Amino acid sequence: MTGVQGQSAATGAVVGMVLGTQDVTPVSFWFAVQPGASIQLDDLVVVGTRKPDGAEVRFYGIVDHVRTRHEGVTFDSDVQDVAAGLLPASISYAARVLVTRVHPENFIPPQPGDVVRHARDADLRMALSADKMGDRAFPGGLLADGQVLPLNYRFVNGENGGHINISGISGVATKTSYALFLLHSIFRSGVMGASASAGRALIFNVKGEDLLFLDQANKDVGAREADAQAQKGLPRTRYDLMNLPAEAFRDVQFLAPPRPGSTAGAIVPHVEQRASGVTPFLYSLREFCLRRMLPYVFVDRDASVNLGFVIGSIEDRLYRLAQGADTPYLTVEDWQPDDAEALIDEDIRFDELGGVRISTFPQLVAYLEYKLLDANDGEGDRKWVGKQSPATLQAFIRRLRGVQKHLTPLVRGDLSAAQAAQYRPDPLKPGVQTTVVDIHTLSATAQMFVVGVLLRDLFEHKERVGRQDTVFVVLDELNKYAPRDGDSPIKDVLLDIAERGRSLGIILIGAQQTASEVERRIVSNAAIRVVGRLDLAEAERPEYRFLPQSFRARAGILQPGTMLVSQPDVPNPVLVNYPFPAWATRKDEVDDLRGKKVEDVGDDWLR
Amino acid sequence: MARMRIRLDPWPVDLQGGQLTLKAFDGTLDDVETPRWAALPARPIPERLKQVFVVDGKRRMESRIFIEDPQGQSGLGGFGAYVVGAVDLCPHGTRQAELLAVKAQRLLAHAPNLLVEPAQLTPRNPHTGQLEYAPAPMQGHDPLAALNTLQQHMLGAEQLLSHSLASRVPVDETDDREWLTALTIQDGTLRGQNLQGAVVGCVKTMETMYLPADRAGLLSELKPGERTPVLRMTYEGGQFTRLIWYVRLCEAAFYQHPMSGVMRLEMFAPDDTDFLPPIVRQVANLSGTLLTRLGSRAHKDPRAPQNLIPTAALEQAMNRSMGSADLVTRRIRAHIAATFGREAVA
Numbered sequence: 001m002t003g004v005q006g007q008s009a010a011t012g013a014v015v016g017m018v019l020g021t022q023d024v025t026p027v028s029f030w031f032a033v034q035p036g037a038s039i040q041l042d043d044l045v046v047v048g049t050r051k052p053d054g055a056e057v058r059f060y061g062i063v064d065h066v067r068t069r070h071e072g073v074t075f076d077s078d079v080q081d082v083a084a085g086l087l088p089a090s091i092s093y094a095a096r097v098l099v100t101r102v103h104p105e106n107f108i109p110p111q112p113g114d115v116v117r118h119a120r121d122a123d124l125r126m127a128l129s130a131d132k133m134g135d136r137a138f139p140g141g142l143l144a145d146g147q148v149l150p151l152n153y154r155f156v157n158g159e160n161g162g163h164i165n166i167s168g169i170s171g172v173a174t175k176t177s178y179a180l181f182l183l184h185s186i187f188r189s190g191v192m193g194a195s196a197s198a199g200r201a202l203i204f205n206v207k208g209e210d211l212l213f214l215d216q217a218n219k220d221v222g223a224r225e226a227d228a229q230a231q232k233g234l235p236r237t238r239y240d241l242m243n244l245p246a247e248a249f250r251d252v253q254f255l256a257p258p259r260p261g262s263t264a265g266a267i268v269p270h271v272e273q274r275a276s277g278v279t280p281f282l283y284s285l286r287e288f289c290l291r292r293m294l295p296y297v298f299v300d301r302d303a304s305v306n307l308g309f310v311i312g313s314i315e316d317r318l319y320r321l322a323q324g325a326d327t328p329y330l331t332v333e334d335w336q337p338d339d340a341e342a343l344i345d346e347d348i349r350f351d352e353l354g355g356v357r358i359s360t361f362p363q364l365v366a367y368l369e370y371k372l373l374d375a376n377d378g379e380g381d382r383k384w385v386g387k388q389s390p391a392t393l394q395a396f397i398r399r400l401r402g403v404q405k406h407l408t409p410l411v412r413g414d415l416s417a418a419q420a421a422q423y424r425p426d427p428l429k430p431g432v433q434t435t436v437v438d439i440h441t442l443s444a445t446a447q448m449f450v451v452g453v454l455l456r457d458l459f460e461h462k463e464r465v466g467r468q469d470t471v472f473v474v475l476d477e478l479n480k481y482a483p484r485d486g487d488s489p490i491k492d493v494l495l496d497i498a499e500r501g502r503s504l505g506i507i508l509i510g511a512q513q514t515a516s517e518v519e520r521r522i523v524s525n526a527a528i529r530v531v532g533r534l535d536l537a538e539a540e541r542p543e544y545r546f547l548p549q550s551f552r553a554r555a556g557i558l559q560p561g562t563m564l565v566s567q568p569d570v571p572n573p574v575l576v577n578y579p580f581p582a583w584a585t586r587k588d589e590v591d592d593l594r595g596k597k598v599e600d601v602g603d604d605w606l607r
Numbered sequence: 608m609a610r611m612r613i614r615l616d617p618w619p620v621d622l623q624g625g626q627l628t629l630k631a632f633d634g635t636l637d638d639v640e641t642p643r644w645a646a647l648p649a650r651p652i653p654e655r656l657k658q659v660f661v662v663d664g665k666r667r668m669e670s671r672i673f674i675e676d677p678q679g680q681s682g683l684g685g686f687g688a689y690v691v692g693a694v695d696l697c698p699h700g701t702r703q704a705e706l707l708a709v710k711a712q713r714l715l716a717h718a719p720n721l722l723v724e725p726a727q728l729t730p731r732n733p734h735t736g737q738l739e740y741a742p743a744p745m746q747g748h749d750p751l752a753a754l755n756t757l758q759q760h761m762l763g764a765e766q767l768l769s770h771s772l773a774s775r776v777p778v779d780e781t782d783d784r785e786w787l788t789a790l791t792i793q794d795g796t797l798r799g800q801n802l803q804g805a806v807v808g809c810v811k812t813m814e815t816m817y818l819p820a821d822r823a824g825l826l827s828e829l830k831p832g833e834r835t836p837v838l839r840m841t842y843e844g845g846q847f848t849r850l851i852w853y854v855r856l857c858e859a860a861f862y863q864h865p866m867s868g869v870m871r872l873e874m875f876a877p878d879d880t881d882f883l884p885p886i887v888r889q890v891a892n893l894s895g896t897l898l899t900r901l902g903s904r905a906h907k908d909p910r911a912p913q914n915l916i917p918t919a920a921l922e923q924a925m926n927r928s929m930g931s932a933d934l935v936t937r938r939i940r941a942h943i944a945a946t947f948g949r950e951a952v953a
Contacts, residue, residue, distance in 0.1 A: 020734075072920060072923060072924065073920075074907070075906075075907055078907075081916050082703065082704070083703075084700045084900075085696050085697050085700040085701065085702055085703055085704050086696060086700070086704055086900065086901055086916045086917060087704055087916050087917065087920050088694045088696070088703070088704040088705055088706045088917060088920050088921070088924070089704075089920065111732075111734055112734060113734035
């Protein structure tokens with residue numbers, strides 16, 4: 001058998017022949033599985049057919065349907081006669097193939113009777129378009145038969161496309177795990193080449209303290225991977241097959257909000273399980289004003305048009321107010337609060353004499369209330385009020401009061417300048433590759449505020465410096481931050497990232513339970529889409545049209561550790577499984593003995 | 608006064624004759640098993656009977672032709688196909704039934720004394736295989752001669768297959784006794800000469816009543832699985848004699864003729880008129896058990912229960928192996944057009 005130019009003869013085992021009793025088309029066909037062969041869903045196969053001029057055309061595809069039936073019998077009850085040995089019947093075992101690639105691109109159909117083989121080695125690379133990826137492929141998991149699925153890094157880093165979107169119901173522990181696995185694979189497979197150290201990740205931890213142990217080895221990984229290897233009959237462990245180290249994340253910084261109520265004393269991170277290595281983060285009041293963070297306090301900007309105007313003008317006023325000094329707190333001269341005594345500080349500076357220091361968020365709210373509603377005998381300061389009606393202003397203050405409690409620990413003026421600098425969250429800090437920002441303890445409003453502000457800062461930074469080092473942003477519950485309906489500043493930032501981020505080197509690895517509830521432009525901008533287990537009703541929504549019908553039906557029965565991955569190079573999604581995390585995802589998984597036996601560790605202590 | 612009664616002929620109306628037109632028999636019939644004319648119960652199938660083959664054949668005329676040979680002679684002929692095959696099953700149901708040797712043969716029947724080459728019909732598509740017609744001279748020149756030639760070839764092949772599969776039946780008492788391990792059930796009456804295989808012919812339709820009137824009554828009284836004693840039947844001027852018995856496969860429905868569900872079985876008789884080979888007796892004993900098991904159901908087959916389940920499947924497989932008649936006719940037409948030119952096509 002002579003192949004087409006640059007194509008060797010197919011080597012995989014023969015598994016069947018193209019059926020002639022069903023339509024054979026260039027995009028899908030059935031084949032009869034030959035006796036002794038076993039074909040399961042997701043197997044990759046290759047078929048060669050010859051054109052009349054002798055040239056060969058290869059069809060690469062994935063099995064998306066398998067069925068058996070008695071052939072040659074007409075009645076359902078005939079099965080009893082067949083089983084009793086009276087009625088000769090053959091079992092017809094057939095599989096349907098969705099073609100993922102035709103090479104060369106001659107869209108002729110294969111012929112009934114053409115031999116179907118397992119796609120292996122070179123054929124597998126062709127089937128998954130790995131030949132187009134070259135050295136820009138990184139492992140995205142293992143196929144059903146234990147072969148590695150290559151993902152095209154050009155479609156991740158923004159070169160040809162960017163962003164990854166993951167859908168799946170929660171509780172099956174898949175979305176975040178897979179996102180982290182992809183990060184691990186990108187960072188450690190060498191696909192980033194020389195710039196490997198330049199890649200960074202910003203991960204928001206929204207549930208429990210799961211992600212606060214990313215830098216610790218998982219003590220269960222060895223056993224779990226050995227199990228999986230035995231169960232699936234793999235020649236090596238899944239990490240080995242993918243050529244990835246089974247190691248925890250490196251160069252990780254953990255940020256957590258400060259514990260509320262500790263306004264006066266030390267600033268302690270609000271975490272329960274992890275004792276050390278977590279840095280608290282917060283913003284100074286002056287930063288809050290200078291860096292125009294006020295809009296991120298309001299989630300429902302579109303509640304009324306006027307409210308939007310008020311927010312805009314107050315944001316501007318605060319910005320001006322914060323000019324001219326660099327203290328973490330603000331100083332105002334046109335306000336005499338009722339409890340002014342309490343505000344006077346011993347270490348007051350000369351240039352602040354006669355002024356009032358605003359050093360907490362509630363004070364800022366009180367000041368705004370004064371300026372908008374109380375000053376001028378209830379008229380408000382004309383410059384601040386503008387032409388807004390008192391009702392709108394009251395609504396503004398009311399909302400601010402509503403979130404005051406949640407933001408008080410995060411936005412503070414009672415700091416030293418050194419503290420303010422130390423605790424300012426900086427995902428781009430030198431020497432740090434992965435930043436985990438723990439927001440699970442925060443209220444919904446405060447979560448939105450933190451995510452919005454951090455992403456906005458990141459985006460603005462990347463707008464200045466360009467795309468040279470890629471930042472991956474991992475954000476679960478996208479439907480909360482960028483819902484399909486409604487409008488919010490956080491959604492604006494996310495849209496910016498989704499639409500322009502890839503050219504700036506910000507890659508969003510977003511996840512959500514239901515893609516149908518996320519802003520369409522965010523999901524549609526993701527080049528790589530991943531689906532874990534879905535609710536079957538959800539799977540029928542238009543957002544999942546990229547899945548063929550048979551895959552949508554299967555999305556309801558996917559197990560943890562299994563994902564359907566769709567990438568632009570391969571027209572059909574592929575089912576992959578990925579290894580158990582090598583990093584701890586809970587405190588009790590932390591390998592605190594570092595691989596040694598208990599006795600050995602104890603020995604060290606006793607000496 | 609007795610009421611008028613109407614009973615249904617169990618056989619479908621489009622089948623010739625039906626079961627109720629019973630002709631009288633003009634041969635001789637002798638008791639060979641027992642002179643006592645009474646129903647015999649079915650016996651279990653012996654363990655050592657491991658294989659039962661159900662054999663059948665089918666033929667099809669595909670085109671009648673007119674041949675002119677290079678020597679200037681001409682005559683009639685025909686393209687035809689026949690197939691014989693078997694279902695190999697275990698009477699104890701311990702394994703799956705399998706089709707055996709179901710492969711179509713193709714004949715180019717032609718008037719005698721013509722110089723005829725084999726015809727090879729090449730497909731347009733390489734995946735669909737060639738059709739090869741082997742020349743076979745026919746006897747006589749009448750229009751049905753081609754069909755008869757086909758039929759003869761088929762019957763010959765059927766008999767060879769039947770007997771080659773089955774255990775041997777001893778011809779007389781001095782023969783070494785052989786165990787019954789393989790039995791062939793052949794569709795229809797036995798034809799040709801005795802090749803000494805354990806072959807039992809199943810005659811589905813009763814067109815001739817072989818039994819005298821005083822004995823025929825037993826046929827209506829048989830219970831499912833029961834049989835009559837074995838008789839030796841000789842036709843006047845018949846080439847060979849047969850041993851026959853009747854078996855009932857199922858209860859006749861109240862609306863049917865009381866003899867529906869009764870089948871005549873026959874095996875070749877040895878030349879020694881007094882000798883009933885023990886294998887024949889064994890076959891007769893187990894025939895009720897075996898055939899009630901193999902019998903079909905009315906909703907699946909209009910000829911149930913006589914048309915056995917394996918037979919129906921075999922017929923289907925044989926039809927399939929001959930290919931679609933329409934397509935074959937087209938291939939023949941295309942072959943003639945390609946080989947002999949446009950003027951040859953009528």
